[in-house]
Amino acid sequence: MSESQPEFALEAYGLKKTYPGGKGSPAKEALKGVDLQIPRGSIFGLLGPNGAGKSTFINIFAGLVTKSEGTAKIWGVDIDKDPRRARAAIGVVPQELNMDVFFTPSETLELMAGFYGVPKPERRTQEILTALGLDDKRDAYVRQLSGGMKRRLLVGKALVHNPPVLVLDEPTAGVDIELRRQLWEYVLELNKQGVTIVLTTHYLEEAQELCDQIAIVNHGEVVACEPKADLLKRLDSKTLVIEPVEPLSAIPAGFEAQDAIIRPDGSLAITYKFGEASVADMIETYRASGARIADLRTEEPDLEDVFLALTYQADEAKTA
Ligand SMILES: Nc1ncnc2c1ncn2[C@@H]1O[C@H](COP(=O)(O)OP(=O)(O)OP(=O)(O)O)[C@@H](O)[C@H]1O
Numbered sequence: 199m200s201e202s203q204p205e206f207a208l209e210a211y212g213l214k215k216t217y218p219g220g221k222g223s224p225a226k227e228a229l230k231g232v233d234l235q236i237p238r239g240s241i242f243g244l245l246g247p248n249g250a251g252k253s254t255f256i257n258i259f260a261g262l263v264t265k266s267e268g269t270a271k272i273w274g275v276d277i278d279k280d281p282r283r284a285r286a287a288i289g290v291v292p293q294e295l296n297m298d299v300f301f302t303p304s305e306t307l308e309l310m311a312g313f314y315g316v317p318k319p320e321r322r323t324q325e326i327l328t329a330l331g332l333d334d335k336r337d338a339y340v341r342q343l344s345g346g347m348k349r350r351l352l353v354g355k356a357l358v359h360n361p362p363v364l365v366l367d368e369p370t371a372g373v374d375i376e377l378r379r380q381l382w383e384y385v386l387e388l389n390k391q392g393v394t395i396v397l398t399t400h401y402l403e404e405a406q407e408l409c410d411q412i413a414i415v416n417h418g419e420v421v422a423c424e425p426k427a428d429l430l431k432r433l434d435s436k437t438l439v440i441e442p443v444e445p446l447s448a449i450p451a452g453f454e455a456q457d458a459i460i461r462p463d464g465s466l467a468i469t470y471k472f473g474e475a476s477v478a479d480m481i482e483t484y485r486a487s488g489a490r491i492a493d494l495r496t497e498e499p500d501l502e503d504v505f506l507a508l509t510y511q512a513d514e515a516k517t518a
Pocket residue numbers: 217218226227228246247248249250251252253254255
């Protein structure tokens with residue numbers, strides 16, 4: 199990575215994609231003019247409900263989908279102007295586990311390195327196999343590998359040309375917890391070495407833990423893009439959870455007008471806008487209903503709450 203380093207690893211300006219319809223199905227506008235800049239060095243999470251357009255976005259950069267309009271740059275290079283140089287800067291781990299099952303992991307990585315024109319002395323086959331915990335399978339046929347091992351080999355394939363940007367599309371789907379942890383340790387290590395990581399995931403907890411920047415896509419549009427900490431502050435709400443001595447069966451008197459629910463464990467959860475309600479008043483109301491308190495705590499919103507507010511709940515509000 200001796201060339202001058204760009205400010206952004208990936209850039210999209212007015213990016214549009216319409217899939218043509220056919221045989222009775224209408225054309226589908228999967229991206230409606232996306233502007234998104236992914237800072238170099240970040241671990242960037244691209245989140246959104248099924249069908250939001252995440253894979254389409256990623257696949258345009260990977261060269262698997264042709265955009266309809268707009269500009270896309272990888273490591274500062276326009277994919278239309280110099281596609282070869284742009285693609286040399288990116289490694290993409292696709293969602294689907296499609297790979298040639300008749301080769302061994304070691305052969306698979308060597309073939310891929312050859313495909314990218316990496317000279318033999320510069321290849322990192324052994325290093326990648328070791329880092330991904332595939333050492334003892336290096337000479338096994340790919341068809342003998344488990345799903346999790348295949349997924350790690352896909353990560354390896356995306357890394358053979360040492361790209362400064364690594365994109366992972368749902369990398370941990372179907373991977374058990376231990377393998378997920380291993381995979382993330384490796385990805386975090388790559389990020390420490392300077393590799394920009396872009397990932398889509400359905401595991402919001404995973405995004406909350408790993409990503410420093412997050413974009414939320416809904417219906418082909420970016421509805422939020424900011425540092426994770428700012429995103430989490432967007433919902434300026436908190437939840438007061440009161441654990442009663444006896445599990446509650448009905449919402450106590452005085453909470454009818456509030457956003458209060460009884461959780462499956464019988465506790466009362468009251469969500470309120472920060473600064474607009476007093477916890478002391480709520481406790482007072484609770485006591486006045488005659489119920490007794492065993493324990494109390496407050497909860498901050500997590501990424502899932504923000505995600506739901508910006509996607510599904512926003513959709514409901516539009517159709518209401
Ligand atoms: N080849 C295609 N032809 C027609 N429509 C497509 C094609 N690929 C995707 N679509 C449609 O474009 C929209 C966006 O799909 P895309 O796969 O980008 O979403 P996604 O956010 O990655 O979803 P998921 O999380 O389910 O992978 C969807 O409505 C999908 O049905």
